[in-house]
Amino acid sequence: EIVLTQSPGTLSLSPGERATLSCRASQSVSSSYLTWYQQKPGQAPRLLIYGASSRATGIPDRFSGSGSGTDFTLTISRLEPEDFAVYYCQQYGSSRGSFGQGTKLEIK
């Protein structure tokens, strides 16, 4: 099973700043089956980025994803108040899925 490790665990930033979230896989993630989600309290996760770098429908262009193999990054170029939430990466490979433990993005 591929283990995803997200860092940092908590990121404290101010609106308008740039956020960089990391997701590292224990083995190479095949065909960029790497996805990012945003989750707010009491809500289901929301799809942000799939295929490592493709924005889902309706996702603002301040969200971008990059990376390949074992190292992936979610970047939020200029934080808006509504962006403060928990972010998860997820992979699917060898017929098994797994999620990272999450990065909490909080207001500084």
Place this chain on the structure above:
Amino acid sequence: QVQLVQSGAEVKQPGASVKVSCKASRYTLTDYFLHWVRQAPGQGLEWMGWINPNSGGTNYAQNFQGRVTMTRDTSISTAYMELSRLTSDDTAVYYCAREYQLASFDYWGQGTLVTVSS
């Protein structure tokens, strides 16, 4: 707008089973794989497996092998996840989610809280 509507909260005793439903609307259930994901209180997301609603084929995470059964009833556009031999560690919100491109999940149910307590 695509919707996945799940059944209501459940309270179960240890050792019991729970069956959660997920009704699809505004799309054809058999056109997309459906995954199940759970989230314990204050914790992260855990992938449980998927069902191919077209064929009924399933694929379960190793952690749940032998305890989980995913089924569907295409006549009512509903998928089910049954988890047996419940313990307190199974207390969580259970989500169904539709598979989109590259095994991402674009639509999620609202979640079903399952509480296991004596």
